[in-house]
């Protein structure tokens with residue numbers, strides 16, 4: 001009996017082991033059963049490890065490769081694929097999307113176009129600005145600014161300063177040491193001087209803040225360090241934005257105020273041809289303003305002034321009906337920076353003549369009066385008109401101030 005039970009138990013155990021073994025082997029049978037149904041990419045599965053006879057096989061994770069179409073890039077239309085197609089063969093490869101972004105293609109943005117016309121455009125499409133390569137607009141602008149406006153602007157300003165330094169150290173201040181007669185002529189009225197100096201102060205604030213924004217990183221940043229330089233440029237940029245409108249108003253006022261005396265007159269050509277008497281002892285005669293001043297008026301105040309002001313107002317987003325998109329701002333900035341460099345070069349000359357470059361000039365705009373001898377030396381035709389009574393010697397006060405002897409009135 002005992003023997004019979006042992007045999008029975010052994011048979012039961014064998015049967016159970018055989019059953020478990022049969023359970024583990026279903027796939028092999030199924031695979032071998034239908035090879036045709038496997039998806040195409042699966043052909044890329046690594047062949048089973050040699051000698052592996054079915055069941056779960058261990059595999060080094062580093063050997064597990066994503067189902068990548070090994071020769072995806074050999075597809076002739078590989079570069080034409082859109083992102084969806086690319087992800088089908090190379091999951092996670094978004095090169096088509098980024099190529100589209102780089103080419104300026106517009107993507108989806110939920111922002112209303114009226115408020116954010118460019119929200120869907122991450123990188124602007126390729127353009128070629130003067131002096132740049134054909135590349136994305138942002139890069140093209142950067143090239144024009146860093147390869148043209150900054151280096152050539154700096155060179156222009158340096159040449160202007162060096163030329164004036166050369167003039168000063170070779171010729172010194174222009175004008176003779178003439179004896180004052182004591183008789184004064186009013187050259188600039190208080191209104192003209194107020195308009196001039198508010199304009200001059202606004203211009204100097206704009207020029208200095210503009211120069212720091214353009215060149216500060218080369219000569220201030222290394223000395224001051226990032227934090228302080230960042231703070232300084234932020235303050236100066238704010239001053240620049242607020243001084244702009246003041247400069248606009250005062251520029252228009254001085255243009256209209258001095259316009260009538262800046263038209264071509266007798267003696268202007270002779271003045272130009274003799275370079276204003278620079279290489280001789282005497283300055284050729286001129287009316288209230290000589291040809292050099294008229295040149296600065298039309299080139300500096302009118303032409304460059306208009307370009308700098310209009311482009312500045314656009315960058316301040318103060319001009320209505322303009323589409324303030326990146327392209328507009330890039331072009332406006334290039335125009336503004338170029339015209340501003342030229343204007344600064346022109347007015348460095350004006351400021352030199354208006355301070356140390358000509359004796360008595362500064363006093364004329366500072367106090368408004370010049371001595372008759374100064375007027376005779378520098379603006380002979382203007383002096384003759386005053387002597388002839390065509391122009392009052394004093395314009396800001398009533399004519400009655402001329403004394404009984406008919407001599408010119410002396411300011412109090």
Ligand code: HEM
Nearest residue numbers: 199200203254258289293294297301351354361362364365
């Ligand atoms: C610190 C800066 C400046 C100084 C020291 C300065 C100095 C002078 C002086 C001394 C005169 C009188 C010249 C004469 O008697 O014939 C003058 C005239 C004049 N200045 Fe300035 N100036 C400066 C900035 C400016 C700026 C920024 C502008 C315009 C953007 C300007 C526009 C004029 C005009 C229009 C005249 C009258 C002469 C003419 O119409 O041709 N000045 N300046």
